[in-house]
Amino acid sequence: MRARGVWLLRSALLVGIGACTCAGLLVAQPVTARLDSAAMANATVGTLLATAAAGDSIANLRMTSPALHARLGEMRMRLARAALHPLPLQSVATGRATFGVVLRRSGVTPNGVELAALDTLARLIEEEFRDALRPLIGRDGTRQLLTPVDAFNAALRRQSMVASREKLQRFERKYGPGAPVRNIAEVGLNYVAQWVPGFGPNAEGWPSRAELIASYVPTYLIVPREGVTAGAATVAEVGARFYLWKAGWGQSVLRPGYVSVGAVVAGARDGAMQSPFAGASRFGGFVGWGNAKVAVIGGRNARVLVTRQVQLVPWVL
Amino acid sequence: MTWTAQQQQWRGDRAILLVHGIGNAVPGDYASIAETVKDSVGGNGSPVAMYQLYYDQVNDWFSSKMQLSALLTTATRMLATRINDPELGETLAELVGDVLWPVLLADARAAVREAYLLQLKQIVDDGVSAGIPARDQRLSIICHSLGCFHTYEALHHAALFPSHLLQPAAHGVRFENVIFMASPVQLIRTIADAMGSLVPNKRWLYTVQGDTLSIPRQAKLMGGEVSSVQNWVSITGNLDPVGGHFFRTRADWAYMKVPGETVAIVQPQDGLGISTKAQLVDRFRACIRDREPPQITPKDPHCWESYVTSHAAQLHTWLA
Numbered sequence: 001m002r003a004r005g006v007w008l009l010r011s012a013l014l015v016g017i018g019a020c021t022c023a024g025l026l027v028a029q030p031v032t033a034r035l036d037s038a039a040m041a042n043a044t045v046g047t048l049l050a051t052a053a054a055g056d057s058i059a060n061l062r063m064t065s066p067a068l069h070a071r072l073g074e075m076r077m078r079l080a081r082a083a084l085h086p087l088p089l090q091s092v093a094t095g096r097a098t099f100g101v102v103l104r105r106s107g108v109t110p111n112g113v114e115l116a117a118l119d120t121l122a123r124l125i126e127e128e129f130r131d132a133l134r135p136l137i138g139r140d141g142t143r144q145l146l147t148p149v150d151a152f153n154a155a156l157r158r159q160s161m162v163a164s165r166e167k168l169q170r171f172e173r174k175y176g177p178g179a180p181v182r183n184i185a186e187v188g189l190n191y192v193a194q195w196v197p198g199f200g201p202n203a204e205g206w207p208s209r210a211e212l213i214a215s216y217v218p219t220y221l222i223v224p225r226e227g228v229t230a231g232a233a234t235v236a237e238v239g240a241r242f243y244l245w246k247a248g249w250g251q252s253v254l255r256p257g258y259v260s261v262g263a264v265v266a267g268a269r270d271g272a273m274q275s276p277f278a279g280a281s282r283f284g285g286f287v288g289w290g291n292a293k294v295a296v297i298g299g300r301n302a303r304v305l306v307t308r309q310v311q312l313v314p315w316v317l
Numbered sequence: 318m319t320w321t322a323q324q325q326q327w328r329g330d331r332a333i334l335l336v337h338g339i340g341n342a343v344p345g346d347y348a349s350i351a352e353t354v355k356d357s358v359g360g361n362g363s364p365v366a367m368y369q370l371y372y373d374q375v376n377d378w379f380s381s382k383m384q385l386s387a388l389l390t391t392a393t394r395m396l397a398t399r400i401n402d403p404e405l406g407e408t409l410a411e412l413v414g415d416v417l418w419p420v421l422l423a424d425a426r427a428a429v430r431e432a433y434l435l436q437l438k439q440i441v442d443d444g445v446s447a448g449i450p451a452r453d454q455r456l457s458i459i460c461h462s463l464g465c466f467h468t469y470e471a472l473h474h475a476a477l478f479p480s481h482l483l484q485p486a487a488h489g490v491r492f493e494n495v496i497f498m499a500s501p502v503q504l505i506r507t508i509a510d511a512m513g514s515l516v517p518n519k520r521w522l523y524t525v526q527g528d529t530l531s532i533p534r535q536a537k538l539m540g541g542e543v544s545s546v547q548n549w550v551s552i553t554g555n556l557d558p559v560g561g562h563f564f565r566t567r568a569d570w571a572y573m574k575v576p577g578e579t580v581a582i583v584q585p586q587d588g589l590g591i592s593t594k595a596q597l598v599d600r601f602r603a604c605i606r607d608r609e610p611p612q613i614t615p616k617d618p619h620c621w622e623s624y625v626t627s628h629a630a631q632l633h634t635w636l637a
Contacts, residue, residue, distance in 0.1 A: 035450055037446075071538070150450040154445045163480070164481075165319075165435065167431045171378065171424065194423050207424055207427065
């Protein structure tokens with residue numbers, strides 16, 4: 001049984017590392033053998049399966065751990081489709097992050113069951129083989145045998161780092177130096193909104209796009225038209241701002257970092273620094289494209305207003 | 318400017334991450350602590366990759382957009398009531414209050430945790446690039462003050478979520494040492510509990526989960542568990558309120574005690590020239606600054622540098 005295991009181990013290493021570097025690999029390993037970057041780059045679904053078979057055999061799991069042996073066998077069955085075996089594990093990891101785009105190009109796409117089986121197989125090898133194999137083939141032999149698992153996890157980890165950077169960029173877009181500043185009412189509203197689904201971060205730590213708006217805006221300008229002269233107008237806004245996460249957005253007027261939409265209320269009189277609730281109130285709506293905002297007030301004294309998002313007095317307006 | 322994780326080239330199989338506490342740290346700060354730690358593991362010739370997590374840039378995004386002074390005042394008042402000492406309460410609560418604000422903002426917590434996890438992933442990836450698989454990497458963390466809270470949160474999250482590839486069983490990422498210095502984790506747990514429904518997104522605030530604080534761990538597919546941390550060390554001083562001591566008296570509601578921890582040290586801080594409560598209050602009052610984090614100096618009981626220096630020999634033992 002042990003001889004068959006060593007043969008399988010050699011096979012696994014041959015597939016993964018290439019015959020030219022494999023000769024005598026298990027015979028004279030330096031104490032500080034390191035991961036072989038070429039073997040990592042060349043690791044495929046097939047080498048991962050070979051690793052599972054080799055470890056199973058070397059540790060004689062059929063006798064020593066029948067449950068693990070059976071579970072490994074089950075995963076290998078799920079990954080039996082021969083077309084999968086030449087797939088580089090790095091491509092599989094990247095493909096998962098890009099919803100299969102990379103893999104579709106290669107003409108072979110693992111289905112959900114196969115991807116789950118791949119995850120489980122890598123996990124079983126990582127969790128169970130290290131302690132089982134070290135006494136049998138040593139630290140360096142174990143390290144080499146487990147190279148496909150390391151290649152798979154390293155590729156997934158790099159994808160995860162891309163995701164973390166993206167999360168941080170989104171937080172920065174929403175809260176960082178270029179983000180719209182909240183007034184004290186919005187701080188309170190958005191504090192409460194943390195309990196509302198869709199406004200707080202999700203379990204994986206992705207920020208929400210949405211933010212509530214409640215502000216007094218005395219800086220609107222009236223667009224002149226027949227019977228309406230240009231001038232200032234003051235409104236109260238209630239609405240929501242939605243951040244745009246798309247790459248390349250958030251850096252120019254044409255491709256801003258957020259849009260906003262909501263309702264406005266204005267007082268009976270136009271003018272700057274007016275109370276929006278004085279006299280017969282006029283109602284309407286606004287839309288924002290980044291810092292630029294357009295509002296329309298309906299009724300007999302209809303107005304079209306424009307402004308730019310700005311906070312004149314910190315925390316106030 | 319987007320936050321970036323530190324990247325290093327490994328010369329050996331070890332890495333140490335230093336995580337600072339309250340303050341406005343920028344890259345380059347706490348260099349003396351890094352030197353002391355490096356000396357304790359063999360000096361410049363030592364093949365240890367040293368990393369530092371500077372997360373204040375991320376904190377600043379939130380403090381410039383949010384103004385939570387009213388809620389922070391509520392939290393600080395609760396803390397003063399808990400300390401229950403007319404002489405110490407107000408000043409120490411004001412000092413310690415700075416560690417409470419991340420509790421009130423779910424986004425701030427999530428963002429700092431993400432920066433922390435990105436740094437951990439970068440460390441493991443640097444090790445893999447140097448030919449050391451994650452399971453054979455010797456990783457340690459030394460954290461101080463608020464950095465202990467972020468460490469506790471990040472390690473628990475990493476152990477729970479496979480998407481970060483940092484789980485102790487499934488991905489072989491285990492920390493040889495995590496050394497908490499003046500940890501406010503239990504204090505934050507108590508105050509967050511007292512604040513009840515004012516604390517958002519409690520489900521993902523690991524500090525308040527479970528019957529007690531815990532060492533993160535992961536269940537294996539075939540049964541059994543693997544802990545994220547092999548050597549869990551807690552060090553504080555008997556004059557340090559952030560570490561749960563109010564003038565040489567340990568407060569169980571504020572002192573971090575984790576079942577399964579390997580070492581717990583309470584360092585007598587007799588050499589600081591503080592023999593009365595009034596002197597302690599004066600010392601901390603000098604640190605407190607308006608609308609800014611406190612400025613801690615080596616003569617203060619909460620000083621990170623002093624903790625590291627006075628435990629250099631033990632660090633050598635643990636990190637060797």
